[in-house]
Amino acid sequence: MNPDNFETIHIDTDLLILGGGMAACGAAFEAAYWAKKNNLKVTLVDKAAMERSGAVAMGLSAINMYLGLKDGKNSVEDYVNYVKTDLMGIARDDLVANIARHVDSSVHLFEKWGLPIWKDDEGNYVNEGRWQVMIHGESYKSIVSEAAKNALRDMGEKGEYFERIFITEPIMEGNRCVGAAGFSVRENKFYIFKAKAVLDTMGGAVHVFRPRSVGEGLGRSWYPPFNSGASAYFTLKAGAEMTCQEVRFVPVRFKDSYGPVGAWFLLFKAKATNAKGEDYMVTRASELEKWAPYGTAKPTPANLRNYLMLLELEEGNGPIYMQTGEAIKEMVANIPDEKEAKRKLKMLESEAWEDFLDMTISQALNWAAHNIMPEKQPSEISACEPYFISSHSGASGAWISGPEDLAPSNHFWGYDNMTTIRGLFAAGDASGASSHKFSSGSFTEGRIAAKAALAFCVDNPETASIDEAKVQEIKEKILQPLATFEEHKDYANDEDVNPNYIKPRMFMFRLQKIMDEYAGGASVGFKTSKALLDKGLEFLQYMKEDAEKLAASDLNELMRCWENIHRMWQAESHLRTILFREETRWPGYYFRTDFPEMKEDWKCFANCKWDPGTGEWEMVRREVMEESKK
Ligand code: SFD
Numbered sequence: 352m353n354p355d356n357f358e359t360i361h362i363d364t365d366l367l368i369l370g371g372g373m374a375a376c377g378a379a380f381e382a383a384y385w386a387k388k389n390n391l392k393v394t395l396v397d398k399a400a401m402e403r404s405g406a407v408a409m410g411l412s413a414i415n416m417y418l419g420l421k422d423g424k425n426s427v428e429d430y431v432n433y434v435k436t437d438l439m440g441i442a443r444d445d446l447v448a449n450i451a452r453h454v455d456s457s458v459h460l461f462e463k464w465g466l467p468i469w470k471d472d473e474g475n476y477v478n479e480g481r482w483q484v485m486i487h488g489e490s491y492k493s494i495v496s497e498a499a500k501n502a503l504r505d506m507g508e509k510g511e512y513f514e515r516i517f518i519t520e521p522i523m524e525g526n527r528c529v530g531a532a533g534f535s536v537r538e539n540k541f542y543i544f545k546a547k548a549v550l551d552t553m554g555g556a557v558h559v560f561r562p563r564s565v566g567e568g569l570g571r572s573w574y575p576p577f578n579s580g581a582s583a584y585f586t587l588k589a590g591a592e593m594t595c596q597e598v599r600f601v602p603v604r605f606k607d608s609y610g611p612v613g614a615w616f617l618l619f620k621a622k623a624t625n626a627k628g629e630d631y632m633v634t635r636a637s638e639l640e641k642w643a644p645y646g647t648a649k650p651t652p653a654n655l656r657n658y659l660m661l662l663e664l665e666e667g668n669g670p671i672y673m674q675t676g677e678a679i680k681e682m683v684a685n686i687p688d689e690k691e692a693k694r695k696l697k698m699l700e701s702e703a704w705e706d707f708l709d710m711t712i713s714q715a716l717n718w719a720a721h722n723i724m725p726e727k728q729p730s731e732i733s734a735c736e737p738y739f740i741s742s743h744s745g746a747s748g749a750w751i752s753g754p755e756d757l758a759p760s761n762h763f764w765g766y767d768n769m770t771t772i773r774g775l776f777a778a779g780d781a782s783g784a785s786s787h788k789f790s791s792g793s794f795t796e797g798r799i800a801a802k803a804a805l806a807f808c809v810d811n812p813e814t815a816s817i818d819e820a821k822v823q824e825i826k827e828k829i830l831q832p833l834a835t836f837e838e839h840k841d842y843a844n845d846e847d848v849n850p851n852y853i854k855p856r857m858f859m860f861r862l863q864k865i866m867d868e869y870a871g872g873a874s875v876g877f878k879t880s881k882a883l884l885d886k887g888l889e890f891l892q893y894m895k896e897d898a899e900k901l902a903a904s905d906l907n908e909l910m911r912c913w914e915n916i917h918r919m920w921q922a923e924s925h926l927r928t929i930l931f932r933e934e935t936r937w938p939g940y941y942f943r944t945d946f947p948e949m950k951e952d953w954k955c956f957a958n959c960k961w962d963p964g965t966g967e968w969e970m971v972r973r974e975v976m977e978e979s980k981k
């Protein structure tokens with residue numbers, strides 16, 4: 352494929368939304384309203400088709416963030432406390448509160464657009480846990496993306512969305528982000544998007560670490576294989592400050608098919624046990640005291656729930672089981688009427704299957720394939736490999752401005768959700784330190800960020816001029832893997848093995864091996880140390896040199912090349928931040944064997960920044976504020 356045959360397409364807009372997931376859909380929906388008022392243009396670009404792109408592609412069985420503020424059961428402060436405790440004391444109150452006070456209205460919109468939310472006999476939402484509501488959510492993403500697309504369509508020429516365009520690089524003018532570059536994954540087209548404000552919502556990252564499923568199972572992971580670190584790469588390359596890059600997420604899931612556990616723990620009140628049937632949350636409760644005050648709080652933070660399970664495995668007490676059968680039996684045990692008990696049992700069985708069919712069909716297939724009847728037998732659960740997803744129980748992302756009325760003065764610099772780079776905003780998995788926003792909170796944060804980004808466009812109406820030489824330079828760099836392949840492909844008789852280049856698949860395996868073995872992946876029980884991290888960093892530098900030799904035979908491989916470069920940057924910022932934080936604060940996510948305890952003087956954010964001018968990394972501590980302004 353000849354890179355010279357690529358047409359260059361220029362798109363000029365006011366607000367550029369990168370990504371088409373939950374945060375992007377929220378952004379498009381909100382932007383349409385504010386842009387119309389100010390006669391501004393909004394453009395959205397997704398690497399995939401919005402109807403099924405991002406983490407919600409397969410559907411979901413619950414909305415995990417709903418406060419029910421109108422019923423007075425919960426308050427915004429309750430939610431902030433919950434999130435901060437779950438993250439072992441490290442969270443931005445202002446950001447969490449900003450999402451929490453608006454999230455309910457987003458959920459009501461989803462319902463209005465046709466998302467079926469479970470209701471009880473009185474017509475109230477059925478809660479899974481305190482903050483989660485159950486949905487029939489197989490088509491969740493289709494419903495939400497349709498609303499976002501409609502909002503853009505309603506804007507006429509002032510609203511547009513592009514699908515199957517892979518964004519690779521930020522375009523900068525000094526300390527201001529003025530656009531993005533990318534390419535079509537279907538046609539020989541290279542794109543330059545020029546904008547007054549850019550909103551990064553390209554999700555988190557998977558396959559940075561070696562997955563548990565390899566070979567024939569490669570691509571099977573909890574997090575969707577198509578989110579590959581573009582968000583973090585984009586903000587890092589722009590020179591933005593990042594936060595919590597060490598706070599990866601290791602979910603516990605049904606083993607090998609990654610079915611969700613939340614409904615089992617919270618709705619069905621199931622217990623997880625070791626092979627001897629012991630409930631390790633009870634037998635190992637004393638371990639939690641070491642991690643007080645978070646370890647002794649309720650609910651136990653997600654990483655500590657993992658940690659107790661990992662201790663069982665270290666002692667050889669696996670497999671670990673979700674006791675599904677016992678849970679279902681207990682739920683019908685107190686129903687005296689036999690017919691009613693049978694009816695309830697049938698209902699519970701179908702709810703259990705739907706939990707998987709709504710969002711992780713492969714888990715239902717796994718049950719069917721292994722003759723597992725959840726009402727009779729337990730199922731194995733296991734800790735996955737690490738992922739980067741700040742909207743769930745991880746926290747890695749850009750360091751952003753909070754809202755003026757809630758943020759302490761050093762957490763506010765003009766516009767909600769603006770990164771430390773002018774004109775560059777972030778939301779969803781792209782913004783850090785505001786965990787537990789999930790699908791509904793990410794959509795809501797997209798709305799908040801888009802409104803602020805449009806205010807920025809109004810206040811900063813000047814447009815950038817990107818000169819043709821710069822465009823050409825970016826284009827050549829992005830298409831280089833095609834040129835490298837063309838130049839050397841005939842050297843060897845196997846396209847994939849060639850001393851002059853490396854294919855993205857091999858590159859990814861190499862990255863995953865480094866991260867798994869040196870940065871505390873699943874195969875080493877999530878343990879690492881300075882000695883290992885230093886070695887890992889050394890290997891990563893060699894990888895960075897070799898990234899210049901990535902080769903692509905077609906557009907799909909070109910995308911794979913860039914996905915892996917994005918992952919490599921996510922990896923480096925992660926590794927550097929784990930190294931910087933000399934304590935263990937999230938055992939169960941990772942464990943520093945050389946600093947095995949949590950330390951009071953590390954109760955702070957560990958932030959990092961890459962300087963585009965010098966190529967140097969800078970690590971800084973930022974204070975955790977205990978109260979948001981009211
Ligand atoms: O419970 C580029 N999440 C759940 N949230 C819930 O509310 N309920 C659940 O039941 C949830 N479950 C769950 C969840 C996540 C995952 C992975 C699983 C299960 C298996 C969390 C939410 O899904 C999550 O919080 C939001 O989706 C986050 O929103 P956002 O917008 O930050 O990310 P996205 O939706 O994944 O979208 C990313 C978009 O970026 C695009 N993209 N576009 C252009 N160029 C590039 N280079 C790009 N790279 C990526 C993507 O195509 C996508 O459009 S439970 O089991 O945990």
Ligand code: AMP
Nearest residue numbers: 415480483611612613614616617650653
């Ligand atoms: P999951 O299916 O694990 O993603 O969980 C869905 C929701 O339930 C998230 O909000 C989790 O934080 C929460 N959750 C899952 N398991 C537990 C548990 N054992 N205790 C408390 N909350 C949980």
